[in-house]
Amino acid sequence: MDSSLLLALVAVALPVLLHLLKTMAKKPRPGTAKLPPGSLGLPVIGQSLSLLRAMRANTAERWVQDRVDRYGAVSKLSLFGAPTVLLAGPAANKFVFFNSALPSQQPRSAQRILGDKTILELMGADHRRIRGALAEFLKPDMLRLYVGKIDGEVRRHLGERWAGRRTVTVMPLMKRLTFDIIALLLFGLGRSPLQDALADDLARVMDGIWAVPVNLPFTAFRRSLKASARARRIIAGITRETKAKLERGEAARSSDLIACLLSLTDDTGAPLLSEDEIVDNSIVSLVAGQDTSSILMTFMVRHLAGDPDTLAAMVREHEEIAKSKGDGEALSWDDLAKMKFTWSVALETLRLVPPVFGSFRRATQDLEFDGHLIPKGWQVFWAASLTHRDAAIFHEPDEFKPSRFENQSAAAAPPCSFLAFGAGPRICIGMEFARIETLVTMHYLVRWFRWKLCCKEDTFARDPMPSPLHGLPIELEQKALP
Known part of the structure; x- marks a missing residue:
């Protein structure tokens, strides 16, 4: 264990230990459900380091499955300083996702870094208000307007960063592509020093999302907090500038996400969202919009390098669509509906390598599942692999x-x-946006290039999201001029 992590654990040991002792002391009432089997492990540490090591070694699926094999579909453990119940199986997932007494609960590190007024943290009427506001930006008639802009960004990116190269590293390029797309559509940011600064800060924000939440020098958490503060200042400045443009008639509600959110009002005509809510949810939108789509497309490239039949079927699908287009004509919303096989490939990639390994909920009252007690205040953890890799499903x-x-x-x-x-109720609000990004990018990628993997070892690690070995370097061959 390195010294910075040891210091961090010591710094949080006392308050967390007191919390654990309080929750462990809570005994089920006679005749009621009992706590699940399992162990909370060592104070503070619990099973956190074990899980993080498994994620980085690409054995996290085995780690959670071993717990299920040992204790059953319901077990207790301690993760990131809080007593936790792990639930497994479709019935358990339904219990988690549709239970109003189990709101989303991010690790303390994520709460501190992303903010406490995000769609991830709010409950009840506040959650519905924020989700409704974001849904205005992502409704179908708005999404139709974005296809052409996304098409232009994809072609520019591939032409500037892929064309003419013998080798490229896929993961950082995909992250930059998805960042450029979302920065344009969220903030109206084109290529500029401000965009570059925001991209750099966003990369550092992710480093501490699942870190020990102690603000000490030289820790990932400290670096992420500082990067988050810088990104907030940038977004707050963009928000004020956009508000002024709206007042002068130089921007419209459909211009970008910030303009859309600023234009929303309640029944009294007052702003629907505060500036803090706009900034917090913009940070979350950046993180979610950049990382999930870039990971999906990176792993599609990774798989297609070794699956010529699937790649050939995708090429045929996209060449048919291209035949109906004029030279240089952008893809349309209707073209995306024809990319059925490509989206099936994307969904199968997501089944095998989901960007989000699992997530947390928090019990706001005592709950019972399958005869076991989930005490108020405890975390509930679910992992996608438990059903994605289930042979019975x-x-x-x-x-x-x-x-x-x-x-x-x-x-x-x-x-x-x-x-x-x-x-x-908390299903990914950006699902359709991710579909558009992915389909447009793969349309040009499979038609313009051939590739093969540079690394013989085809593996990846999670930290906390999946990243292929060395960022997935590939040898590139250009088939057509972009």
Whole structure:
């Protein structure tokens, strides 16, 4: 254990230990459900380091499955300083995603870094208000307007950063592409020093999301806090500038996300969202919009390098679409509807490598599931792999089979089995936006380039999101001029 982590653990030991002792002392009432089997482990540390090591070693799926094999579908443990119940299976997922007494609960580090007024943290009427505001920006008639802009950003990016190169490293390029797209559509930011500064800060924000939440020098958490503060100042400045543009008639509600959120009012005509709420949710939108889509597209590239049949089928699909377009004509909303096989490949990639390994909820009251008590204040943890890799749900779960999703849904599987976008009232609000980004990018990528992997070892680690070895360097061959 390195010295900075040891100091961090010592710094939080006393308050967290007192919290654990208080919650452990809570005994079920006679005749009621009992605590789940399992162990809370060592004070403060619990099973946190063990899980983080497994994620970085690409054995996290095995780690959670071993707990299920040992204790069953419901077990107790301690993660990131809080007593936790791990739940497994479709019924458990449904219980988690549709239970109003289990609101989202991010690790303390994520709360501090992302803010406490985000769609991830708020509950009840506040959550519905924020979600409704973001949904205004992501409704279908707005999304139709974004296809052409995304098309232009993808072609520019591939032309400038891929074309003419013999080798490229996919992950950082995909992260920059998705950042450029979302910065344009969220903030109206084109290529500029301000955009570059925000991109650099956002990369550092993610480093401390699942870190020990102690603000000490030289820790990932300290670096992330500082980066988050800088990013907030940038976004707050953009918000004030956009507000002034709206007042002068130089911007419209459909210009970008900030303009949309600033234009929303309640029944009295007052602003629907405060500036702090706009800034916090813009940070979350940046993180979610950049990382999840870039990871999906990176792992699609990774898989297609070794699956010529799937790649050939995708190329055929996109060449057919290209035949109906004029030279240089951008893709349209209707073109995306024709990319059914490509989206099936994307969904199968998400099944095998979900960007979000799992997440937390918090019990706001005593709950019971499958005869076990979940005490008020405890965390509930779910992991996507427990159903994504279940042979009883997905036949031959380790095989790559896009045909599982050929009906464009996971309808063949039990409800709450495919969790790449979550489920229930908090299902990913940007799911359709991610679909547009992915389909447009893959349309040009498979038509313009061939590639093969540079690394013989085809593995990845999670920290906390998946990243392939060395960022996935590939050898590139250009088929057509962008």
